[in-house]
Amino acid sequence: MTTGIDPALLARLWQERRPAGPPIGHTLRSTYADHWVRFHSLPGSKRYPESEDEYAIVLDRYNTILDELFMGMDIFVVTMDWSSTPDGPAGFPTPRQTLHPDGIRWWTEPDEEDPDPEFHAHTRLYADQRPWERGCLDELLRAVADDALGDVFFTDTELRRIHHPYDGGADVVLATPAERDRLRDRHTGWLSSHPAGL
DSSP: OOBOOOHHHHHHHHHHHOTTSOSOGGGHHHHTGGGEEEEESSGGGOOSOOSHHHHHHHHHHHHHHHHHHHTTSEEEEEEEEEESSTTSOOSSOOSHHHHOTTOEEEEEEEEOOSSSGGGOEEEEEEEEEEEOOTTTTHHHHHHHHTTSSOSOEEEETTSOOEEEEETTEEEEEOSSHHHHHHHHHHTGGGSOSSTTOO
8 A cells, every 4th residue: 555745855855865866766876886786686697587487586586675675664666757848748658657656746857958958858756655565566676677667766764775676687775885785795696797796
């Protein structure tokens, strides 16, 4: 069961707790590099599942980390879309509204650096609050694994821990580097062999 959120309150909370940058999922690993770890979704760092057995592995890995982060807590579920104007139609079709129907718009991040307005983008974030339960996000996570939905993230209601799944894995931001290290050390088989952890 989801509960409504106060968009202004959530935006203020983000600005107070996470002032280093906006709540854009793909930027979190660089913004919080000293608290970040990446886990891959499939053995051998395979990016996309091709069978139900592989989807089961992907969902188990996502849910295992989510359990460790959020067991017994309420979480914010955050999805996004973007448009060329703050209130225009989404720039591309996604299943966001179907998979996250209770999401309330709480943040719009403009990118208007290009002098041509045709190249402006407005990333719009939607959130709801719900108790974490293993499997409660499986449909959404499966869409992320298929690259049908991007820049999704989940966080506790104090914004201490953030889980940003993507097609191929998940970027996780922890409250401290020590907490990051403990989580990383419990799941070394899911880490990348890349020297930068990518």
